[in-house]
Amino acid sequence: MGRLGVADRHLDLALIIWSMSDETLNPGYGAGCAAALVERTPGAVDPGRLAFYRLLDGLLSTPTGPPTSGQPRRPTVEGDAGHTCGHAQTTLERPMTKINLTVDGAKVSDDVEPRMLLVQYLREKLGKTGTVIGCDTSNCGACTVHLNGTSVKSCNMLAVQAEGAEVTTIEGLAQNGTLHPVQEAFRECHGLQCGFCTPGMIMQSVDLLNENPNPSEEEIRLGLEGNLCRCTGYQNIVKSVQHAAAHGAGATTSGAQA
Amino acid sequence: MTATTERPADSTKEIGKDRRRKEDQRLITGRTRWTDNIVLPGMLHVAMVRSPFAHATITNIDKSVAEAATNVVTVITGADVAEEQGGLPNAWPITPDQIAPVHSPIAVDRVVFAGEIVAVIVARSAAEARDAAELVDVDYDVLPAALDLKEAAEDKVLAHPDLGTNKSAYWTFDSAQAGTGGNVEEAITKARTDGIVIEREYRQQRLIPAFMEPRSTVVDPTGEQITMWSATQIPHILKFLLAAVTGVSEAKIRVIAPDVGGGFGGKLQTTPEEFITFLLARRLGKPVKYTETRSESLMAAHHGRDQWQKLTLAADKDGKVTGLKVDLLADMGSHISLVGGGVPVLGAFMFNAIYKFPAYQFNCQTVLTNKTWTDAYRGAGRPEATFGIERLMDELAAELGVDPFVVREKNWITAEEFPFTTVAGLEYDSGNYEAATARAKELFGYDELRAEQMARRASGDPVQLGIGVSTFTEMCGLAPSRVLGSLDYGAGGWEHASVRMLPTGKVEVLTGVSGHGQGHETAFSQIAADRLGVAFEDVEILHGDTMVSHKGLDTYGSRSLVVGGEAIVKAADKVIEKAKPIAAHLLEASVDDIEFEAGRFSVRGTDQGLAIAEIALATFAAHNLPDGVEPSLDSDATFDPVNFNYPHGTHLCAMEVDTETGQVTMRKYAACDDIGNIINPLIVEGQLHGGLVQGIAQALWEEAVYDDAGTLVSGSFVDYLLPTAADTINFDLDHTTSPATTNTLGTKGVGEAGTIASTPAVVNAIVDAVRHLGINDIQMPCTPERVWNAIQGVHKGGATEAAAMPHFDPAEPGQDSTEGSAQ
Numbered sequence A: 001m002g003r004l005g006v007a008d009r010h011l012d013l014a015l016i017i018w019s020m021s022d023e024t025l026n027p028g029y030g031a032g033c034a035a036a037l038v039e040r041t042p043g044a045v046d047p048g049r050l051a052f053y054r055l056l057d058g059l060l061s062t063p064t065g066p067p068t069s070g071q072p073r074r075p076t077v078e079g080d081a082g083h084t085c086g087h088a089q090t091t092l093e094r095p096m097t098k099i100n101l102t103v104d105g106a107k108v109s110d111d112v113e114p115r116m117l118l119v120q121y122l123r124e125k126l127g128k129t130g131t132v133i134g135c136d137t138s139n140c141g142a143c144t145v146h147l148n149g150t151s152v153k154s155c156n157m158l159a160v161q162a163e164g165a166e167v168t169t170i171e172g173l174a175q176n177g178t179l180h181p182v183q184e185a186f187r188e189c190h191g192l193q194c195g196f197c198t199p200g201m202i203m204q205s206v207d208l209l210n211e212n213p214n215p216s217e218e219e220i221r222l223g224l225e226g227n228l229c230r231c232t233g234y235q236n237i238v239k240s241v242q243h244a245a246a247h248g249a250g251a252t253t254s255g256a257q258a
Numbered sequence B: 001m002t003a004t005t006e007r008p009a010d011s012t013k014e015i016g017k018d019r020r021r022k023e024d025q026r027l028i029t030g031r032t033r034w035t036d037n038i039v040l041p042g043m044l045h046v047a048m049v050r051s052p053f054a055h056a057t058i059t060n061i062d063k064s065v066a067e068a069a070t071n072v073v074t075v076i077t078g079a080d081v082a083e084e085q086g087g088l089p090n091a092w093p094i095t096p097d098q099i100a101p102v103h104s105p106i107a108v109d110r111v112v113f114a115g116e117i118v119a120v121i122v123a124r125s126a127a128e129a130r131d132a133a134e135l136v137d138v139d140y141d142v143l144p145a146a147l148d149l150k151e152a153a154e155d156k157v158l159a160h161p162d163l164g165t166n167k168s169a170y171w172t173f174d175s176a177q178a179g180t181g182g183n184v185e186e187a188i189t190k191a192r193t194d195g196i197v198i199e200r201e202y203r204q205q206r207l208i209p210a211f212m213e214p215r216s217t218v219v220d221p222t223g224e225q226i227t228m229w230s231a232t233q234i235p236h237i238l239k240f241l242l243a244a245v246t247g248v249s250e251a252k253i254r255v256i257a258p259d260v261g262g263g264f265g266g267k268l269q270t271t272p273e274e275f276i277t278f279l280l281a282r283r284l285g286k287p288v289k290y291t292e293t294r295s296e297s298l299m300a301a302h303h304g305r306d307q308w309q310k311l312t313l314a315a316d317k318d319g320k321v322t323g324l325k326v327d328l329l330a331d332m333g334s335h336i337s338l339v340g341g342g343v344p345v346l347g348a349f350m351f352n353a354i355y356k357f358p359a360y361q362f363n364c365q366t367v368l369t370n371k372t373w374t375d376a377y378r379g380a381g382r383p384e385a386t387f388g389i390e391r392l393m394d395e396l397a398a399e400l401g402v403d404p405f406v407v408r409e410k411n412w413i414t415a416e417e418f419p420f421t422t423v424a425g426l427e428y429d430s431g432n433y434e435a436a437t438a439r440a441k442e443l444f445g446y447d448e449l450r451a452e453q454m455a456r457r458a459s460g461d462p463v464q465l466g467i468g469v470s471t472f473t474e475m476c477g478l479a480p481s482r483v484l485g486s487l488d489y490g491a492g493g494w495e496h497a498s499v500r501m502l503p504t505g506k507v508e509v510l511t512g513v514s515g516h517g518q519g520h521e522t523a524f525s526q527i528a529a530d531r532l533g534v535a536f537e538d539v540e541i542l543h544g545d546t547m548v549s550h551k552g553l554d555t556y557g558s559r560s561l562v563v564g565g566e567a568i569v570k571a572a573d574k575v576i577e578k579a580k581p582i583a584a585h586l587l588e589a590s591v592d593d594i595e596f597e598a599g600r601f602s603v604r605g606t607d608q609g610l611a612i613a614e615i616a617l618a619t620f621a622a623h624n625l626p627d628g629v630e631p632s633l634d635s636d637a638t639f640d641p642v643n644f645n646y647p648h649g650t651h652l653c654a655m656e657v658d659t660e661t662g663q664v665t666m667r668k669y670a671a672c673d674d675i676g677n678i679i680n681p682l683i684v685e686g687q688l689h690g691g692l693v694q695g696i697a698q699a700l701w702e703e704a705v706y707d708d709a710g711t712l713v714s715g716s717f718v719d720y721l722l723p724t725a726a727d728t729i730n731f732d733l734d735h736t737t738s739p740a741t742t743n744t745l746g747t748k749g750v751g752e753a754g755t756i757a758s759t760p761a762v763v764n765a766i767v768d769a770v771r772h773l774g775i776n777d778i779q780m781p782c783t784p785e786r787v788w789n790a791i792q793g794v795h796k797g798g799a800t801e802a803a804a805m806p807h808f809d810p811a812e813p814g815q816d817s818t819e820g821s822a823q
């Protein structure tokens, strides 16, 4: 097929590492992450996490250039360098950072731990449970939202990185009770079954159509490659995006993004 | 009658319409209730400390640092709760002498797979619980681990030294003994002298169900009933087993499966995590929540498949099969889980597939290892069987040098022969393999693709084309209770429904099946609307809460529609029967003169009548009912199927294989399925698409891989390769219709069909593309590396590797068997 397919997942991983940025991956969490983890807490390490850290180690020791596309950079944070590794620091005081942002059109402000992921912030602090978490390696895309009008995996960035941003979640996509054409298309074309991947699929599809209002089947398939669905086999998801494109979804903007 | 939607007089039947799904409005707007969304006052969070070792003795656990951490409420080890934690249930002991280790939710003194829970943290936030999990210091003495299935079957290393063996149970079926067919050994002996014997060994690799919603459990002990929300397929079975294991009264437990994000058999389980959170909530008197990470899910939620299949097919010189012998080794992993041992046994009835084999024997050894425990994964036993037989039928065709359909036609049950009792003892009620095959070939462009294949072969094109056939059937609609009883399964297979007629004309339908993406709310509304003659919009389907839908056996084995749907039909029919005397009374007519049609009770031969909603309101008011008639139309029904049902279909797959790189590419996939009458074609199509991709993924990408220390190395979505949109293609699908004769609606299950059918179609296609190079098998998943190695192995003329089977000369049909080679 000549498509990137599953082999391309490692790019996602590189993106996570890159988004963690240098302060996040400070000595002890960067290269040698796994070894540090084992040494600190022998025998009690979640093997899945350990495997992931090993992977990080492997990738960090090979020079991996940062992607060229614009990735949100985290703002400078006072105090503790937040890190998504979730490494044990329970005896330390964790200073909170105040963030201000707009989510689904509403201005919100909270004190958050610097290590809190954007998806956790949306779900736990704001109750925006329409956005879900499907993995811990930034592969599934279930958590996809829009940040300043562009899709991002909200598990792949810290809440503090969204400072000042406009975030649109699946809950903010319909306007005044009218479904977004992509939402409508997913229902019309049976583009969902259990619906767990759906918030992310829809947000990614909206982004895809914003960038390319008339995508080919190939372009749709490649554009949704970062979003996993276990139920539909993708055929009706592709059809949904085609349907939305035919009904002018590409001309619209997402939710709160004017 | 306010706000009920009038059913237009000319409206066609709901059944058969491609209704858009009722459940979608919530799901596309993010108005969802996944278990992990639930937040309760004072709720505590749970994190697990899991073993990094496949097999080890726990020598010490130091939890003092974790316990001292801020906001940690408690830390519990297996030893702390050894007395009260109980053991996880096995509902299907397949033999009376099955050996099954005790399955403690938290390991007490020994861990038996990497990922097993050894300690549990309860803290005020999920992040703090996880932080503290890393502060628990566990000392292990590592033990040798039983990892390789074949070696484990020889008891070289014991997964559970105290049991003295890894062999759990040996289950066998023999057609001569059962009186359903002849003696398979005689058939094989005869074929060795004057027929054809095909002997192969196939590997069914270990898979992970990988539902998209990680499992999550919330337990609230603060009411009179202890309420558990769980991302489960089986709330009713879970409630029963929580009571049975913990001794808590069943009447004091409520289980809710809210929105559940996929299952595929992976949530057909009662889990350590459920039992642990139940225990903690009771101990602490506070609500607790546990949500697994994806890594935990891949590592510790049950896996599926994992078999070695030794197959011997005997045929006469013309390709008429005379016998099939199956010897299975099935990896149960560390424990015998809820229905784990029964999964390969379900395959016992399906190896003979759509064929009239005169003799059949099935032997299955279940084996314990130090890997994650296995259980149902979409198809459960039937994909494995279908793969085995459909691969063999292609091998037989190759041996004879004929088209794969020639041997199938020679052996399949013809349309006139239904109902047909198979050599495995099942009665297939209906089907038409000829019709489905004809349509599938047409959709596929079979002859054109064969011609292209020949042309590419002739021109020596480096990219070869292969065509794979899979003519599958399956038994689904689990299951007649009597059959389950005869197989020593611990429960029945009936299903329950209630229909409640509300005074406003709305209808509530309670069902005991528990959907998690199948579209039950839509399909069942269509059924109830037709049966009762009410509007589709006026029907509300209630499910997944044991206090609302109090009785049921949940969702798995393609049973929801064919068993659960039939229960709805029966309950609706009872409503109508209850309404008739009331209608007669109100219309001042004799009951015998009352007719019911399209939602209206009328007096025969007159234009007098009342709508069912009017009867419902009159019954609610109860001002004017006949003497002795209870003021209720509400009705229950429990339906126990008399037989399984047997969807079938012909699937055709074209694969391009680059003989220089090993790259495989799906060119085309077409299928014609016969699933009886269709309630909602849109939902059926979706089920097939999803099922097909799961089956294709087994053929091409997915495998749970362990390293030689017993660590799952495919423990994240980086390594466990679920296909993406970019890896898949569009399918060409159609249907033929042979209604099932054992349910009112004539429906057959569809949830597992795609997965069962597609895997052998893909592998047959790949092998077909390179068979001329002397290859007759490639082990799944057929990665480019394996394909390339197979091609190289042959070209080099060197030793045959596991992935590449020895060559035989198709020009000499009927010659001696080719030895199954995957040593």
Ligand code: FES
Residues within 6 Å of the ligand: A132, A133, A134, A135, A136, A137, A138, A139, A140, A141, A142, A143, A144, A153, A154, A155, A156
């Ligand atoms: S949860 Fe964000 S990509 Fe999986």
Ligand code: FES
Residues within 6 Å of the ligand: A191, A192, A193, A194, A195, A196, A197, A198, A228, A229, A230, A231, A232, B212, B261, B262, B517
């Ligand atoms: S609809 Fe279930 S994962 Fe996509």
